[in-house]
């Protein structure tokens with residue numbers, strides 16, 4: 001199909017994009033990498049009257065350390081995340097997640113902010129930002145506000161961003177101590193999206209006991225979620241094979257799993273449990 005007609009405006013700054021959003025109220029959509037929006041336009045699932053292109057706003061594309069945090073501009077591409085020496089050093093989970101996402105064309109064009117704002121239930125980034133307890137900084141007509149990753153994903157394709165707001169930055173506070181991180185996914189055979197994606201962020205003490213655990217799950221339900229049952233079972237425990245397997249069994253506690261042609265709900269749940277165990281084992285093995 002061909003998209004409905006729309007007006008196109010390329011914003012040169014965040015302020016200009018915010019002003020354009022305010023001017024066109026609910027009739028405009030932001031265009032970042034376009035890898036989710038353009039297909040939605042072509043299928044007429046989205047029919048905005050105005051497209052506000054934010055892909056040329058240089059100030060929204062960066063990876064830096066500031067105020068003891070890793071700060072990532074929303075327009076940073078998946079490939080920039082995958083290849084950044086700073087990301088690999090400070091938060092390898094993010095680089096690993098990026099490397100697992102789509103193919104090289106998708107990673108070159110798609111942005112972390114576009115992916116998070118889209119809240120696709122099978123997207124990879126949501127699991128990682130939940131595991132890392134990231135903060136999402138939204139810019140809006142009344143200034144900026146910070147939204148925790150736990151509150152950001154509201155439902156299928158729905159986030160806590162309000163009309164008129166733009167996701168500006170993702171902030172991660174690196175943890176101290178012996179940190180082990182891992183991202184593992186089962187790729188959909190056709191699209192490559194996550195049928196199940198598990199992000200793990202562990203901190204261990206010198207004896208190998210788990211001090212804190214962050215486990216984000218994507219692909220399983222209508223939105224990505226924190227596997228609280230797994231986290232609670234890991235906290236304070238020695239991370240041996242038996243404890244990890246017992247903890248991973250809680251990966252889908254209380255979750256209504258998706259069912260589609262590629263995987264039934266029961267199969268998805270089973271995959272989630274198995275891959276949670278594998279991802280925790282991998283995080284423990286990589287800890288330093």
Ligand SMILES: Cc1cc2nc3c(=O)[nH]c(=O)nc-3n(C[C@H](O)[C@H](O)[C@H](O)COP(=O)(O)OP(=O)(O)OC[C@H]3O[C@@H](n4cnc5c(N)ncnc54)[C@H](O)[C@@H]3O)c2cc1C
Nearest residue numbers: 030032033034035036037102110111114115117123124167
């Ligand atoms: C062939 C293919 C394979 C893919 N495989 C994967 C995969 O394996 N895993 C995965 O996670 N993803 C995958 N993707 C999706 C890809 O990661 C996209 O980059 C991502 O979904 C959207 O990012 P984008 O920059 O293209 O956003 P766009 O498509 O431009 O925008 C997506 C939505 O977010 C809104 N938006 C964009 N930026 C902002 C912002 N800063 N603030 C507020 N709203 C904003 C837009 O208005 C739109 O509604 C795939 C895509 C394709 C085409």
